[in-house]
Amino acid sequence: MQLASELAKKGQGKTWTNPLVGAVIVKNQEILACGFHHQFGKPHAEIEALNQLTELTAARGATMYVTLEPCSHYGKTPPCAKKIVEVGFSRVIIGQLDPNPLVAGKGCQILRQAGIKVEILNQTQQLNPAYNFFYRHQRPWVTLKYAMSFDGKINAQSGVRSILTGQKAFLDTQQLRAKQQAILIGENTLKVDDPQLTVRLANLLYPPVRVVLVNDADQLDLNLRLFKSTAPILLLSRKKSKREWPPQVTVLTDDEWSPQKVIQLLYQRGIQSLLIEGGAQIQADYLGAGIVDRLVIYLTPHIFGGIGLPAAFGKATPNFINYRVINQQQIGEDFRFELIRTKE
Numbered sequence: 001m002q003l004a005s006e007l008a009k010k011g012q013g014k015t016w017t018n019p020l021v022g023a024v025i026v027k028n029q030e031i032l033a034c035g036f037h038h039q040f041g042k043p044h045a046e047i048e049a050l051n052q053l054t055e056l057t058a059a060r061g062a063t064m065y066v067t068l069e070p071c072s073h074y075g076k077t078p079p080c081a082k083k084i085v086e087v088g089f090s091r092v093i094i095g096q097l098d099p100n101p102l103v104a105g106k107g108c109q110i111l112r113q114a115g116i117k118v119e120i121l122n123q124t125q126q127l128n129p130a131y132n133f134f135y136r137h138q139r140p141w142v143t144l145k146y147a148m149s150f151d152g153k154i155n156a157q158s159g160v161r162s163i164l165t166g167q168k169a170f171l172d173t174q175q176l177r178a179k180q181q182a183i184l185i186g187e188n189t190l191k192v193d194d195p196q197l198t199v200r201l202a203n204l205l206y207p208p209v210r211v212v213l214v215n216d217a218d219q220l221d222l223n224l225r226l227f228k229s230t231a232p233i234l235l236l237s238r239k240k241s242k243r244e245w246p247p248q249v250t251v252l253t254d255d256e257w258s259p260q261k262v263i264q265l266l267y268q269r270g271i272q273s274l275l276i277e278g279g280a281q282i283q284a285d286y287l288g289a290g291i292v293d294r295l296v297i298y299l300t301p302h303i304f305g306g307i308g309l310p311a312a313f314g315k316a317t318p319n320f321i322n323y324r325v326i327n328q329q330q331i332g333e334d335f336r337f338e339l340i341r342t343k344e
């Protein structure tokens with residue numbers, strides 16, 4: 001199962017909206033074949049492994065280790081569970097059940113009904129945290145990320161972009177972004193920081209959708225760096241747009257884009273993970289609404305001093321739920337804290 005999990009990770013960044021899945025075929029304590037899900041729309045891990053065999057008969061009586069319950073539905077590909085039965089496996093060891101209601105236990109049922117021994121280990125959930133969360137809670141898995149000085153400021157000067165963290169922390173945030181399907185910021189951050197919100201370290205097949213909450217999309221300066229990249233952009237505007245937009249831009253209008261409304265919209269669009277990157281007002285709104293599942297905080301050894309500089313949260317967050325630190329480490333000059341809710 002460990003090998004199957006390692007294989008699964010090779011699909012990182014290419015399988016959304018599908019999960020990362022790996023499979024290993026074993027007979028007489030010998031590995032006959034391995035496979036993983038390479039890309040959305042391509043064959044599933046189990047089929048990739050079977051395709052490595054010169055003769056399918058070699059797998060008769062064998063054991064399949066697979067990180068996710070084999071599927072039971074006709075999607076882009078026919079059901080893997082049926083194929084496993086057809087080939088004549090005697091045992092299937094499964095990392096976790098599939099939370100996707102299309103499958104959810106039906107894959108196991110097909111296998112068991114055919115007399116195949118099925119074991120569920122419940123140990124591969126961490127491969128696909130967002131995928132699992134999305135189906136369990138019917139909304140994306142939300143991470144809130146910010147950097148602040150030792151005296152709790154997120155900017156060295158009001159209204160001016162400041163780079164707080166060092167190069168190593170920058171690389172770390174790029175890794176974090178690479179695993180997200182959407183990134184959210186507010187209009188103020190867009191104007192002050194002029195961020196690209198792209199993943200520069202890897203050429204991703206599905207770069208995160210850059211979501212920006214704005215008052216009036218038509219007032220935005222098209223020279224902003226956001227518009228220079230072809231990664232998708234979703235502008236959630238309060239005023240209707242009459243502008244011609246570049247092809248990567250979608251504009252949606254509503255009188256009020258509350259956190260709940262935004263999260264619901266992203267859910268409907270199949271977005272399984274969201275990273276909130278500022279600023280102070282949005283951070284407070286989303287934390288206050290109780291929809292932040294994880295916090296990633298970079299603490300940088302500067303003291304800016306003075307009063308009136310923006311703090312990490314623009315207002316009190318009365319619904320603040322308890323979070324606990326699950327990981328802390330030094331990254332170059334900076335310190336990184338990862339927190340999750342005490343209760344889900």
Ligand code: AOF
Nearest residue numbers: 018019021037044045071075076077100
């Ligand atoms: C994968 N890879 O290796 C396994 C999956 O549209 P389809 O046919 O590709 O079906 C996608 C669903 O199949 C996916 O959401 C998950 O429930 C199930 N199993 N998916 O992409 C795999 N075993």
Ligand code: ZN
Nearest residue numbers: 044070071080
């Ligand atoms: Zn399948």
